[in-house]
Amino acid sequence: MFGFTPLAALPDVVRIEYTRHGDERGWFAEVYKESAFGANGIVARFRQDNHSRSAERGTLRGLHYQLAPFAQGKLIRVLSGEIFDVAVDLREGSVTFGRWASTVLSAAESAMLWIPEGFAHGFQTLVPDTNVVYKTTAEYSTPHERGVRWDDRTLGIPWPIREPLLSPRDTQWPTLTKR
Numbered sequence: 001m002f003g004f005t006p007l008a009a010l011p012d013v014v015r016i017e018y019t020r021h022g023d024e025r026g027w028f029a030e031v032y033k034e035s036a037f038g039a040n041g042i043v044a045r046f047r048q049d050n051h052s053r054s055a056e057r058g059t060l061r062g063l064h065y066q067l068a069p070f071a072q073g074k075l076i077r078v079l080s081g082e083i084f085d086v087a088v089d090l091r092e093g094s095v096t097f098g099r100w101a102s103t104v105l106s107a108a109e110s111a112m113l114w115i116p117e118g119f120a121h122g123f124q125t126l127v128p129d130t131n132v133v134y135k136t137t138a139e140y141s142t143p144h145e146r147g148v149r150w151d152d153r154t155l156g157i158p159w160p161i162r163e164p165l166l167s168p169r170d171t172q173w174p175t176l177t178k179r
Contacts, residue, residue: 062122081130
């Protein structure tokens, strides 16, 4: 069974909870079922799976997106650890353009996040040794990769850890208004 809850700030971004069936051996869960997702408005053909491991607490990855025709919808799940996950609406003409929404995802719970195409995505690890997996609706394309500064004052995202660990690339992205 699944529960689909749109995030208040960005209703197109959906938190999805799934059921774990457990016994003395552990547990089993269906984490994706095309019919259930489709019945809740999420119709996606996944083309790539990614796995990210962050060794240190405070690692920040993002805010990333890709231009069409390689724009990516993402289905994000935490295998170990915990993240503060963020989506930013970059769809020109959208009534929520420039707004962001966040949720905390952890391996201890049965939840994931759907972010459709047209959004930037980033996350910050809240504990060491965090593993995140996500499916994408388009393959990665270097020429189409873009980003928005994680600390853009226009966005004002309150990242939980104020001095994050960043890649050199993630320190160079432009602000939302200069992208």
